[in-house]
Amino acid sequence: MTKQIIAIGGGGFGRNPGQGVIERYILDQAKNKRPNVCFIPTATGDDEAYKVNFYATFSKLACNPVHLDLFKRTPDLKELIKSQDIIFVGGGNTKSMLAVWKEWGLDILLKEAYESGTIMSGVSAGAICWFDEGVTDSWSDSLRVMDCLGFIKGVCCPHFDEESERRPFLHKSIKEKSLESCHAIDGGCALHFIDGKAKEAISFSVGKNSYLIHMKGSNLNEQTYPRICI
Numbered sequence: 688m689t690k691q692i693i694a695i696g697g698g699g700f701g702r703n704p705g706q707g708v709i710e711r712y713i714l715d716q717a718k719n720k721r722p723n724v725c726f727i728p729t730a731t732g733d734d735e736a737y738k739v740n741f742y743a744t745f746s747k748l749a750c751n752p753v754h755l756d757l758f759k760r761t762p763d764l765k766e767l768i769k770s771q772d773i774i775f776v777g778g779g780n781t782k783s784m785l786a787v788w789k790e791w792g793l794d795i796l797l798k799e800a801y802e803s804g805t806i807m808s809g810v811s812a813g814a815i816c817w818f819d820e821g822v823t824d825s826w827s828d829s830l831r832v833m834d835c836l837g838f839i840k841g842v843c844c845p846h847f848d849e850e851s852e853r854r855p856f857l858h859k860s861i862k863e864k865s866l867e868s869c870h871a872i873d874g875g876c877a878l879h880f881i882d883g884k885a886k887e888a889i890s891f892s893v894g895k896n897s898y899l900i901h902m903k904g905s906n907l908n909e910q911t912y913p914r915i916c917i
Contacts, residue, residue: 688804690882691716692838694814696845697874698892701778701810704740707748708891709877712917713773713808714750716879722772726754729787730779730812733758737777757787768796773806776813782825782833784812794836801838811845814872818843822856822869830856832866839883847871847898857900858907868901871909878912888914 693716699709714722726741728734733756745752755767768774774797776784788794801807807817815821821835822844830852832842847853853871860866870885872878875892878885888897888911899910 688802690801690804690838691806692801692817692880693806693808693877693889694817694843694845694870694872694880695808695810695877696814696847696872696895696897697778697811697849699810700740700744701737704743705747707744708917709889710744710775711748712877712889712891713775713806714748716806717772718804719772721749721751723751723753723770724773724775725767725771726752726775726777727809727813728754728777728779729757730777730781730784732779734777734779741775741777757791757793761791764791764793764796768793768800768805771800771805773808774800776807776809776816778809778811778813780825781812781816781821781823781835785816785835798836798838807838808877814845814877815843818870822853824850832860839880842866842869843878844869844871845874847873848895849874861900861902862907868899871898871900873897876914885912888912890914890916 728737816835817838818835819837820832820842823833873895876895877889878897897912
């Protein structure tokens with residue numbers, strides 16, 4: 688069973704509701720012509736405006752959109768997740784999101800769905816959550832690297848070109864060997880993983896890319912991934 692993760696560095700319906708460029712790409716990866724897609728906005732505390740933007744975008748596309756609330760009356764999670772072709776996780780506070788998921792056992796259900804071929808996708812917190820570790824601003828004082836779900840190996844950093852502290856934080860962490868390497872994703876770009884391996888960067892804004900940042904000999908290297916523009 689092919690396993691897919693599409694990690695978005697920033698942008699999409701949260702900023703541009705109704706546009707649907709990266710969202711259409713995600714839907715196109717599903718086997719079903721009209722896939723079921725579930726939005727999980729836990730990282731913003733199930734923000735109502737975020738859900739409105741989700742429906743404003745996905746209701747115009749060939750899919751069956753639903754969302755999952757965990758701060759209201761919660762549905763049968765196993766039944767809901769099992770019926771989805773695509774999961775889309777929103778941005779926000781990664782640490783708080785994962786804590787809530789683990790309390791509900793949602794992390795286990797998502798792993799089972801991923802292993803069964805459900806496409807996992809998301810932006811920011813919804814991008815990094817699938818990796819061993821992610822670079823997060825869940826704490827207000829500084830960026831930190833935190834443990835995530837570990838569906839795929841490695842470390843991920845979103846908003847690479849959008850937030851000025853991201854690049855120097857990664858460079859310093861890798862030079863000092865607190866990180867061996869990191870997948871860094873610009874806003875307006877996504878990184879598509881198939882069976883745990885990065886396939887290509889999906890640029891949906893002009894000039895955006897994704898990188899593998901690591902040391903090459905004594906030099907720090909920002910290796911760009913092969914890119915398609917949509």
